[in-house]
Amino acid sequence: EVQLVESGGGLEQPGRSLRLSCVASGFNFDEYTMHWVRQTPGKGLEWVAGISWKTISRGYADSVKGRFTISRDDAENSVYLQMNSLRPEDTGLYYCSKDIARQQLAYDAFHIWGQGTMVTVSS
């Protein structure tokens, strides 16, 4: 069974950091682009970041560029999101997602989703 399990969310103060993790199973993790997508009451669904297979490329939404970093460890079947300089508007449910396209650099569709981890940024 294909599965993504996120962890690392929680309550953090503005300006602080959090690191989200996502462990994958049931597919050849190293062949797929992985993404982080968040869902907030204010902006709905928003793509946050993506990392291609073999970490050939990474992409970020303008709203997080320079503050968030996506990375992956293919040996651990894991993808991470390092979130620095957190802002209240970063509050939301963060989903890890597998892209539908295999061994591609272009971002396509969010094929498989985890159940999400909640991030709350508040003083």
Next chain:
Amino acid sequence: DIQMTQSPSSLSASVGDRVTITCRASQSVDNYLNWYQQKPGQAPKLLIYATSTLESGVPPRFSGAGSGTHFTLTITGLQPEDYATYYCQQSHSKLTFGGGTKVE
């Protein structure tokens, strides 16, 4: 960034109805348009990708059409399990979602 606009934002429909949701892009996305279904407390689920290709396991009552800037998702014969919120998403340039359409 490409803006995606869905209409209506919500609609009321009965079991058996034909339901059509529209998604418009602020510029052409060719056929790089995907649709998702989200039920309360659940993650979104991919229904249709590349405008009209049904994801495996999705019932054929769901269909997608369009190109360029105008796309539709149609449910032919609404079923009780179809009451949910539907989102479009483009992958032509970065990745952006529409605001969602709640079917109730």
